[in-house]
Every structure is written in structure tokens, then in C-alpha cells.
Amino acid sequence: MLNIKNLHARVEEKEILKGFSLEVKPGEVHAIMGPNGSGKSTLASVLAGREDYEVTSGEIIFEGKDLLELSPEERAREGIFLAFQYPVEIPGVSITNFLKTALSEQREYKGLPQLSAKEFLEMMKEKKELVEISTNLTNRSVNEGFSGGEKKRNEIFQMAMLNPKLSILDETDSGLDIDALRVVAGGVNKLKTSENASIVITHYQRLLDYIVPDFVHVMYEGKIVKSGGKELALELEEKGYDWIKKEIAAS
């Protein structure tokens, strides 16, 4: 599904990704962990197509297409979804209207027939239940005045509505209390199929108690330095990131 090979990227003059490689197949959940400043969020931004980042070398192939050639909206329409670490507030734009437009443009791109107003509302209702988000919230402007937990829940709701092939959850656990964490993770788990895949970016292990990864990668100084199964996350939790840093320094 996704193949990232030897990716180098920089913001302004600072190189942040330094030879990042990763392969993701359908049905897989990959966790990317790492200390602050290791380049995790940059990776998410580069995948989504944020223009502040310049890819200097390497390639990203998504479903056979050169992702780096695509605009952010084309990537979204191809099936990439980024759950933002800091979801943006957009006063005056209702969630309903925004999702209607997003869905309509994605369906047009894929050559699918447009949903009727009734079908759209039914879909909203179904997905709202799935991620336990209230109508009260979806009637409001996008993220305006939302609490941290509400913002993250809204991200997962949008993910449910847009049904992506690959979702990238960028620090989705940050700023969440344990109840919100459970709801958000529950939503992600319910959306999991053998066809789609997720990349879960996190600093802490606790999210992985709820979203169980198939692979755990440790990112440090712009690339993956260690990969393993879900037990690697527990080991990291126990030994801390210094353990990885020492290992690298030793080798």
C-alpha cells in the first residue's frame, strides 16, 4: 500500500528526515514512537502534503502512485487521512457543511455517484454513533471552542466519514484523559478492516494499550532505528528512550 524509501526532508534549512524508510501493507497497524524532535510529526506532515516541508530525496509510493507528485487534496482523495495533532479551528464553517463538501469532492474524484441529502444524513448518524460524538458537537463550527478531547474525537469522526485507505494518527493521544483516549481508540479499532491500514504516531506507550499495533518502530534523528512487535513498545516504556540513544551511540 505505502512504500517510503530513503526519505529526506527539510524545513527551511534544517534537515529533519534523514533516510526514513517504511513499508505498510493493507490490514496493518504500524506504531511510530520516538523522543521529541525525532521527526515523527514531520513525517506525518510530509505524507499529507504540507508545503512547508521540502523533500530533498527519496520516494513515497502509495497504491502505485508517486505521492510526492500529488497535491494535499489529491492525496486525501486517493485515501490518505491525517488526524492532526493540533486540529485547526475554523469559525463559521459548520462540520456538516465541511464534510458534505469534502465527501462530495472525494466522490467526484473517484467517479462515484453523489450521496443524496438523506443518504448523507444517515451516514452522519451512523458514524456519529460509531465514534460516540454528539449532534451537539457536529452542529457547531469546525473545532471552534472544542476541548482537546472533542477535537480529537472530531478527527476520528471525519476519518469515519471519509473512510480512508491509510490513516495517519499524529499524537492522537496527546492532551486526552483516559476516557477520551478509550473512545478515540475505540473508534479507530472499529474502523479497522483488512483493506485499510494505520500509522499511529505517539510519544507514549499508553495509546498502544488500546490500539494494538502489528509493528512498532522507533524513530530517532529522522529515521527508524529499531523495529519490532508490540512488545518493543513495552520495552521502551520500561527502559526509556535513553536506552535507544545509548544503543545507537554504541554501534
Next chain:
Amino acid sequence: MKNRLLTEFELQKTGLLLDNPLLDNFRSGAAKAFSEAGFPNKKVEDYKYLRFDKLERSDLSVPFTPDQLDADRTIEKELIPEEAIHIRIINGFPDLSHLNQDLISEELEILSLGEAIRNNNKHVLSLLGTLVKPSSDSFAALNSAMFMGGVFIHIKKNFTATRPLFISEINDSSQGAFAQTRILFLAESNSEISVFHHQINAHNNIPAFANTVIEAELEKSSRVTWTCIQEEGSASMHVLNTGVHIYAEAVLTHIMVSLSGGLIRNNTSMVMEEAHAEGHLLGYYHPKGEETIDNHTVADHRKPHCNSNELYKGVVDGKGTAIFNGKIFVQIDAQKTNAFQSNKNILLSEGSTVNTKPQLEIYADDVKCSHGSSTGLFDADQIFYLRARGLSLKSARKLLLKAYADEVFEKIPSEKVKEYLGRRIESLIEQE
């Protein structure tokens, strides 16, 4: 043009002055004021960003009789609320012929201003020229000297109008008209009405000039919402002087929406005449191409416990220019004043320009006043967020622009008008 206007004035003087000898001094004084001041040039501080050379050199006709209506009226169907009482003013002359008299009650009087003057209407004679003084502005002076038609709208005491009033002000001449429109409005105490005022040029590509004066008095506890929509096309020029006096506990909501015009200048002034008066000034402007839209507003607090609230938002595209100048006066008696002002601008292109200036003059010491202005681009994070969900750049901008404008449009008391404006804003982005 100036000399031609003055010659016309002399020629028509007999006709003009015959409307009522009581107005002799008013008319002549105004003509003199215009003769002395002429069209403003760049040395006039308040007009320093505007050029009227084109107008001065123009050979626009000055209509002294009503023209025939011959233009397409489809826009009216799209815009005018079904329940509205509709009147037209064409080249300054009221067309009340098709006014549905059944909709009018005794409490709502709509008269030809010229006729009201001839009939010695006491309200008209006492108010005319007091809310927009000829000496305040050379265009106001010109209008005061030369207007012939116009309308007088009179809402009587305790009357709540269930139907809004819709005024179409149409510049309609295949030669291009230099029109002087005048509206005198009186809301008596405890009355209530919504007015929509739509300014268009029936011949979109033919240069035209409209010089409009609106005088409005809101008596005690009256509530008036006035929505003005300007879309006359890039070939047109328009100067609009609006003067509103608000008395105790009366509430004005004034919404100025300027969608297109080669040169638009709005002087919108409200005076809080008595305690507990309240005024809201809202505006949305969207110059593009080489258009210039200039809003000068005044909130004049003369008595204590009055509130004024102002929000003007603009979007500037192409080589367009927007000017905003907002004055707040808090006079020495106006203790416990609340006066707020905000001006926001979004630049859509490299060549667009904004000039914004707040001016506060505060002579009382126990007041709350604030002002702020911002000029910037669309928020890049918001645009990226929307695109990351699959919206094209254009759709993202449309959505954000509508949300931006809605903060002003939401105060408009008609769904139909709001939807019309929403479509117009979208089409402006579509044209980019």
C-alpha cells in the same frame, strides 16, 4: 461636469424652487456650497484616496424626468423577499406605480419626496437637510441642490411592519445617467421595520454616476434594520451619504454590503442623540479588478449610556483598493458610553491594497471604547486542514470566505437575501 451641473441648476432653478419656496435658501445654499467646493480632489483629506477626474470629464446626462424602465429585472426575483413591499427609484425618481397599495397600511406611508415637499409635509420640511447637512460634504451639497424625486418613508408610532420594505435604486439610462437620489426616512416612536436597499446599474457596462443621500430619524424606542447592497458593476461610480439620528432606546442595525462598483464612497454616520440609544454598523466589501470601495463611518455619542458596535470586513482581490475610516466621537456628556469598532481585511492578490484608519475622539472620562484592525491573507493552516480532507484550494477558499462574510451577513433579517449574497460571494471566487 461641475460647470454643467451648475448651469443645469440655474436652468432648472425655477422648476426646482417651485417645489416649495420654503426650500429656496436650502437649495441655493447647497448649490453655492457645491460651487465653492467642487468635486473633492486629493487635497481634501477625507477623499485623499479617491479620484473624480473621470467623473468631472464625463458627459453623463443629468436626468430631470423619469426614464422608462427597460432593463432586465431577473435579479429582483432572485433577491427580493416574496413578502416585501417593493418600490423602485429610477435615476432618482420614484416609481410607485406598481406599489401594491393593499400591502400598505395607514401606519406606513410611502410618498414621492417631491410631492411631499410640494404638499408642505411638515415632517419633510423639518427634517430635510438636518441629518445630512449640505455643508458636510460636497456630494451631499450637490444632491441637496439638485435632487428632484426621491422618496419619503414614514412609519408611524407603535407600528411594527410585518413586511420588509425593499427599495431598488436603479441607474437606468442607455446614455449613462448622473442621478441624484434622496431618501428621507422617519421611524416614529416604538415602531419597527426592516428595509432593504439595493443599488444597481441596469446597463452594467455603461458608465453611470449615482449620488445618493439618505436621511433617517429613529425616534424613541424604534427599531430599524437597514441593509444596503451595492452592485452596480465596475463602470459605475457611487457616492452615498447616510445620516441617521437615533433617539432614546432606539436601535439601528445598519448593514452595508458593497459587492461591485468602479468607485464607491459611503459616508455612513450615526448620531446617538439621547441616552440609551444603540447603533450597530456592519459592512462587507469586496473590490476586485480595478475597483475602489471606500467606507467612512461615524459613530457620534452625544449622550450617556449609548452603545455602538461596528464591524466592517473586506476582501480585496485583483488590483482592487479598499479604504476604511472609522470615527468614534464620545462627546463630553456621553458618560458610560460603550463604543467598539473592528475592521478586518483579507487580501487575495499581490496587487490589492487596503487603507484602514480608526479615529477616536473621546471627551468623556467614564467610557469603554475599543478599536482594532487587521489585514492579512487566508489562514494557511485552515486552508491546509481543508485540503487535507480532500477540498480543492478553490473550495477551501470559498468555504472560508463565506464563513468570513457570514459574520456580517448573519445580521441580515432575510434568508433569501442571505442566500443571494452567499451565491454572489461564491461566484466572485469562481471568477478568479
